[in-house]
Structure formats: C-alpha cells, structure tokens
Amino acid sequence: MNGWLWIVAALVLGGLEILLPGWIFLGIALAVGVMGLAILSGLWGAGLPLTLVATAALSGVIWLLLRRIFGTSRGDVRIWTRDINDHK
Template sequence: MWWSIWWVWIVAGFLIGVLEVLLPGYIFLGFAIGAVVTGILLGLDILVGGPAFLFLIFALCSLVAWVALRRTMGVRAGQVKRWDRDINDN
C-alpha cells in the first residue's frame, strides 16, 4: 500500500513543510522532518513493516525532531518582547 512507498513519505514531508511556511510557528516542521526521515529509512530498506510500525517510527522521528528544534530555536516565554529603551533615546 501507499504507506510502504518511500517517495510518498518524502513528498508528504515536503507538503507538510510547505504548510509550515504558510502557517509558521515550528508546529508542522517536526512532522515534516519526521516524514522525510521515515521516507529515507524506507528508501534505504532499513525499515520493513506494516502501517502501525511505520506510523510509530514517523511519530518517534517527529517527536525527536520537535524536541531538537525546541532546544535549538528556544522556547518562547510569554511571547512578548519588552523594550527598555527606544531607538531614538540617546
């Protein structure tokens, strides 16, 4: 079926990446990376299994990618930037 074809996972990852560009916020980027990694592992014949196993690998890869992105990009605390001084202040 479609879940065992490697290029389907990579195309899905790129489509999710496009969704991330349209709706930024580092929400879909982890899923995109997880789908591409799953496609690469399928393409290299490292993964062989049914849909439940592949979706589990996809979920784990997405979780690892999301945690790595959070560590590198940082967590937004409060989402508000406070300015102490104006650019025109001398």
C-alpha cells in the first residue's frame, strides 16, 4: 500500500468537510491521515482489510474525541426533561 494515497484521500475528505460541514468527514479525514503517516513511517504494514478496520475504529475514536472537545453545536436538538411549570 502506498501511504501517499492515504494522505491524498485525507486531503480530499478534509475538503469535503469544508464543503459539507457536519463533523462527519473530519474524523474520517484525520483517521485516514494518521493511517497514511503510519504507513509512510513503516509503523503499519498490515494488509488492506485490517487497515480499513483499523481506520474505521480510529475514525470513531477521533470523532468521539472531537465531540468531547468541541461539544455540541447550537443547531442540535435539546431534549427537555423537566417542564418549566413543574413546581417541586
């Protein structure tokens, strides 16, 4: 596998995140970029199926970290658990 292809794919996914914001492509782009750097540096040498699984898992972890760091956006739906008229 060529690590440069993974880096280019990360840049394309980063561009998609700019065009279609929503945190979806950002986690994937960062995971693909990290995997590309790992392949280029020689830290990762597994085959394509295992690489795709590891990238998917890394993408989920990065997405959760980004969500934890930056929180929710103002456009997210808020679920109210208490009514303002309840007097307890």
